[in-house]
Amino acid sequence: MLLIASYVFYGLWNPPLILLLWISTVVDWMAGKRLTVEENKRKRKMWLILSICVNLGFLVFFKYGNFLLENFQYLLALINIEYTPPAWDILLPMGISFYTFQTMSYTIDLYKRKIQPAKTFLDFALYVTFFPQLVAGPIVRSDELVPQFYEKKRATQNQFFMGVMLLTIGLFEKTVFADSLFSPVSDEVFGASAALLPLDAWVGVLAFSGQIFFDFAGYSLCAIGIALMLGIALPDNFRYPYGSIGFSELWQRWHISLSSWLRDYLYISLGGNKISVRRTYVNLMLTMLLGGLWHGAAWTFVFWGFLHGLYLVVERLLKNYIKIGKQTLAMRLFLAFLTFNCVNITWVFFRAKSFENAMSILKSMFFIHGETPILISNHIVLVLGVVSLMFFGHFAMRNHSLVEVIGRTPVWLLALGWSIMIFGLMIVQTSGQQFIYFQF
């Protein structure tokens, strides 16, 4: 039932692309079966390579095909060869970046003999297509999800309504904060052709910072909530990342399922921090560069990854030379604020249409040019207000969880908060803006 529902869910977007999902499922199931029984090291490696090639092949074609062609054309132009690539209108299958990584984690873990295989093809197919997390994660490891299929699944009343609560919060974050408040401001600033006043530039960047968090964390909460309503527990994907102190901590709090995937299957496979200090820095940088590229087929995304890699490297270097003793609250708040603003600078490249657009925004932010105000006062006041609350809220929640807080909240306050969110969802009337991470 869940499997059929998941295929129907995916098909409501574009039915023919179920085939792609299915091919990935079949190939990885077969590879997984062989990896379970095959003892020959070379053959095992071949099955693993097959799985990786098929999955990455789909990803490269659908997601990076045009990007590779454009860069190939550019390189040829550098040596005076004129080449016009065919105009391919390649549709990016929704969720491909997520489900390919998810299925690869299965075959890689089987190769390393870290997990047990799914008992049947249908169980594996459900692991790949489980609809709450199919299109934008969390990227779930098979040992987190598949064993749950074998337990008698029926959500308790508390689980079910915790799921409804999380779904409500997720939808509220997405539609009220991300779509209604932050998105128009971010679009206006990043779409402006004129050089902006610093205030407008910063508010636009902060708006994007809020938008991407509420959009993506909102989606993740929806996915976790719906799964919980079905009696299935999915892992957290965000743990108040804007309250992070330092970038290592940021990546333990932001898009946790992706960062842990990159850590386990890329960073550690490259040697992690086990080879040498210099190699550690190289591995960190490579991981973040590829992490940036995962987000989109554009050099701005790669540069975003580069900046995060640079931050991580510099942080490690500084930790070797600067020892901070007991951190007071004020110091921790300051460091978190610093981290938050360094992250905001990276968001400029993530959101900008081009490097030129990004540099123009940065110049405006740092007073280098700009005379033109474009934002209305409503947006400035509300964005600054809500982002401030978001930052302090994240900092305060660093060592707590949402479920824990819900558990400690008085019933009357839960009812009030829940009713306000439901009311907000009733009146918000968005035009059905796509979740940002659907495009990845």
Place this chain on the structure above:
Amino acid sequence: MSEKLNLKLFLISLLIAILLLIPYELYWRYVERWPAGYDSQNLDYWADWRGRVDDLGKDDVIIMGSSRGHFDINIHLWDSITGTRPIMLAYAGSSPFHPLADIVDNSEFDGLLVLSVAPGLFFTVKDSWGAGKGRDFVDHYYKRTYAQRFSHWIFQYIDPQFSYIQEDLSLRILIERLPFENRDSVQNQALWPPMVHMDQYRNIRMLKGMETDTVLQNRQTAIWTPPVWKNRYKDSVDVIMDHYVGLIKKFKEKGGRIALIRPPVTGGYLENEPILFPRDKYWDRLLRASNSPGYHFMDHEDTKNLIPPEWSHLNRKDADLYTKTIIKLLREDELL
């Protein structure tokens, strides 16, 4: 897992939310006087009617353009006079730049196309704001997912029961219209007053409030009045003309008939449109180049003295008169 979260708590929260919604709906319905009805900005309703174009024949009529064509033609009256109800594909705030191309290039329609011209929106380039809005609903027609269609299928009968369900009253718009103090040179826009009611055929009628209440009319004319009246695309007039003339010629080659209309205006529009869009360089040039009949409100006794209450759109009585006049003129020219 918290035991506080249970069916009882959920139902209480839902009840409180509904209790909050009731005064919210009543406020918009009775204080601000927004009518319940079909949202004129809804892309799905446009897509539904666009989907019926391929079922039309030579005797059928499509009306395209922006709000003047949408609000000033009563398609039910048209139906009662001619026996055929036009399909209303005009859309407020948009240019027909892309929708016209869609009908000409992607449909078999060869009936009568009545194209309304509001110069500020009609004579724009393909990437302008107005053209972009037109492209949005054409794109939505082709790209809407099954999930979106399903959602529309469920809610199309529920949404029109509520006044507050209008794009003009979405949270995003309400945030933009909060009365914070303006910054220098960046003005907050006022909330648009309720102007019209749309039915499921996309037929629009002006509300009684807008017809008679000068406070509402003044709010609307203040919105219409820009800081500086200008023609943004006057340097691109040749490109724009070529686009429309090309499409009109192609449509006629398919056997279609076309008529252009310039609905009545007054106030700031009557003062400024002739200056920014001189008739001989725009309207007359378009008619000449496309060899098409055109009905300018100033050229006919029945229409030249009609006065839109808020400069741009006719009240119900005048819209009926305008509709009858256009039908009469089309029949005289054997287009209908």
